[in-house]
Amino acid sequence: MSGHRGTEVRIAGFGGQGVILSGMILGRAVSIFENKHATLMQSFGPEARGGACSAQVILSDEKILYPYVKAPDVLVVMSQPALRTYLPTLREGGKLIYEQDLVKLEEGDELPEGATCYGVPATKIAEGLRRRIVLNIVMVGFISAVAPMVSMESARKAVLHSVPRGTEALNGRAFDMGYRYGVENYGGES
Amino acid sequence: MKFGMYQGFMGQYPDRRVLNNDVEVIIRPLIPEDEDKLLSFYRSLPPETRLRLRQDNTNRKILQRFLEEIPLGRMVTMGAFAPDEETLVGECSLRIMHHGWARHVGELKYSLEPKWSPTGLGGILIMELVEVASSQGLDKLVYQVLDDQVRLKKMLQEMGFVQEAILRDHATDLSGKKHDVYIMSNYMAELWRKMEDMIMYQEFPPLP
Numbered sequence: 578m579s580g581h582r583g584t585e586v587r588i589a590g591f592g593g594q595g596v597i598l599s600g601m602i603l604g605r606a607v608s609i610f611e612n613k614h615a616t617l618m619q620s621f622g623p624e625a626r627g628g629a630c631s632a633q634v635i636l637s638d639e640k641i642l643y644p645y646v647k648a649p650d651v652l653v654v655m656s657q658p659a660l661r662t663y664l665p666t667l668r669e670g671g672k673l674i675y676e677q678d679l680v681k682l683e684e685g686d687e688l689p690e691g692a693t694c695y696g697v698p699a700t701k702i703a704e705g706l707r708r709r710i711v712l713n714i715v716m717v718g719f720i721s722a723v724a725p726m727v728s729m730e731s732a733r734k735a736v737l738h739s740v741p742r743g744t745e746a747l748n749g750r751a752f753d754m755g756y757r758y759g760v761e762n763y764g765g766e767s
Numbered sequence: 768m769k770f771g772m773y774q775g776f777m778g779q780y781p782d783r784r785v786l787n788n789d790v791e792v793i794i795r796p797l798i799p800e801d802e803d804k805l806l807s808f809y810r811s812l813p814p815e816t817r818l819r820l821r822q823d824n825t826n827r828k829i830l831q832r833f834l835e836e837i838p839l840g841r842m843v844t845m846g847a848f849a850p851d852e853e854t855l856v857g858e859c860s861l862r863i864m865h866h867g868w869a870r871h872v873g874e875l876k877y878s879l880e881p882k883w884s885p886t887g888l889g890g891i892l893i894m895e896l897v898e899v900a901s902s903q904g905l906d907k908l909v910y911q912v913l914d915d916q917v918r919l920k921k922m923l924q925e926m927g928f929v930q931e932a933i934l935r936d937h938a939t940d941l942s943g944k945k946h947d948v949y950i951m952s953n954y955m956a957e958l959w960r961k962m963e964d965m966i967m968y969q970e971f972p973p974l975p
Contacts, residue, residue, distance in 0.1 A: 597969040619969075630970050705779075707898050710962055741961040743927020743953070746894045 583614070583637025584726050585646040588716075589663055590655030590676075592630040595713025598739065599653070600632030602717050606727040606735035607636045616644035629658060636726050651724045653716060654680050655699075667692055672724045676700060676716065695723040695763055702754050706747060714740070714748045715755035722759025729756060784847075786886035793852055794895060797844040799834040801855070804846075806830055808855040809878070816881055818940045819913055824878075841865065845895050847879075847888055856880045859892035861900055861908075871906040890922055897926065901955050908955065913938055914947040928953045 586603060590596045597619050604615035618633040633646035648668040654660045655676045667673060670691035675682070677696035688694065699715040714736055721732040733752050740748045781795040797805065809817070809824040817825065824830045836842035841864070847857040859877035864870050875896055879889050900908055910928060912920050920930075928951040937948040 592970040593967060595966045595970075598966055601969070707901060708959065710959065710966070713966075741958065741965060743925075743958045744962050746890055746926050747898070750894070 582643075583635050583639070583641065584651065585649045585668070586634040586636065586651045586653070586726070587631060587646050587649040587663055587666070588634070588653040588655075589629070589631040589659035590679075591659075592628045594630070594655050595710070596630045596655065597632050599713045599717050599720075600634045602714075602732070602735045602739050603634050603636065603720070603726065605739060606731040609738075610731035610734050611727055613638055614641050616641045618644050618646075629656075629662070631659070631663070651720070651726070653720060655712070655716065656680065660686065664688070674716070674720055674724060676712070695719070695759070697755065697758055697762075699755060702758065703751060706751055706754070708747060708751075711748055711751035714751040715758075718752035718755025718757075719759045720755075721752075722756045723763050784891055786883075786888055786891075788886050790886065791850055792856065792888060793848040793850075794891070795846060795848070797834075797837070797846040797855075797858060799831075799837055801846065802827075802830060802834055804853070804855045805834070805858065808858065808880075811880065812878065813881060816878070818942055819916065820878065820941070821876055821911070823941065836862070843896065843899055845892055845899075847883075847892055856883050857888050857892055859889075859896050861896040863900075863903065863905065871904075873900045873903070873905045873908050875900075875908055875910045884918075889919075890926065893923070893926060897953065897955065906954065906956050908953040910951045910953075911938075912949045912951055913940070914949065920949060920951065923951045923953075926953065927955070927958045 588596050588599050600617050604617045607613045608615040614637045616635045620631050635641050635644060635646065648666055649671060650668050651672045651674065652663055652667045653674045654663065657680055660675065660680050664686060667689050669689045671689060673692055673694045675696050676699045678698050678700050697719040699712050699719065700709065702715045703709050703712040717732060717736060721729050736748055736752045737745045781793045783791050783793055785791050806827055822829055824833060837844060842860055842862050844858055844860045846855050848854060849856050857879035859875065862874045875893060877889060877892055897908060910923055930949055931952040932950040934948040936945040938946040940946060
């Protein structure tokens with residue numbers, strides 16, 4: 578997506594939403610299951626639970642020399658403040674992925690030229706599974722459908738290898754539901 | 768639906784699920800009126816599967832007693848139907864005591880036509896009831912596995928069950944052979960607390 582630097586991804590939201598775990602799963606999918614390169618940088622505000630939290634992930638075929646994301650190809654936001662903070666950084670032609678019940682695109686939220694938007698009711702899907710905590714895994718499934726940076730199989734495997742033992746089955750289902758929502762509503766990769 | 772315990776989750780069913788072999792099945796809670804379908808299902812099981820049934824549900828009277836537990840609120844039974852929506856191919860039951868010192872504990876068991884085994888349907892049925900159990904406020908689930916049910920034991924472990932005890936020569940199958948019984952337990956609340964703790968630790972690591 579962004580030439581020799583690989584693909585830059587920023588995932589942002591509130592602390593406690595599983596933002597870092599989402600980034601870790603994407604990185605793990607690329608580095609362990611596709612034998613490529615990935616970096617993850619994380620940042621969080623000084624606030625306690627509920628504060629701002631963001632993961633910067635770079636995925637590349639080549640070694641990554643600079644791990645910070647400046648202009649993401651894919652921006653995933655799970656809170657309104659995260660949209661406000663990071664939307665101006667989205668690269669032209671990039672993809673904005675958002676949790677549609679937590680984030681509202683408003684007048685004045687200008688998308689860069691050629692950028693596309695993908696909304697998913699990840700919280701509702703997770704609540705349908707009776708575990709709100711799998712919201713981030715629904716998001717990873719959705720990302721895999723609308724902005725595939727790794728194969729769906731690698732992403733799913735990375736999910737199952739990243740969650741506590743015994744929670745694999747439900748997390749796998751959360752991933753599948755997010756993925757299916759992406760395919761059914763956006764036809765998968767656009 | 769007149770059964771109290773079913774009311775909390777009935778709205779989600781029937782639910783369609785696509786299995787590993789791309790076949791779609793219909794999942795829904797079973798009620799006493801499903802007696803004939805259940806009876807046909809149990810009678811269609813091959814002898815080697817029937818040997819391991821906890822009770823002989825191929826006998827209509829025994830099956831009726833089993834089904835009486837549903838309106839009493841002591842049991843939830845989830846059935847999986849083939850695409851024709853009529854043929855039952857698997858069932859999973861959750862028994863709840865509601866009183867006594869084990870009122871926070873549920874017991875699971877399931878039966879499946881062997882040809883559906885590789886499709887992941889067993890896991891789907893069990894997971895469905897794990898979630899029902901969680902929504903009913905149960906803290907712990909147990910499953911009694913016979914010593915030669917190796918695949919079942921592995922599947923349960925993948926779903927968070929741990930081996931808690933072995934009861935020697937505790938079960939006699941329908942052929943008269945004795946088996947050790949493994950008590951597999953799932954401490955549901957603890958399991959999901961681990962995921963929450965993991966997320967909190969990643970997002971709010973302790974200060975150096």
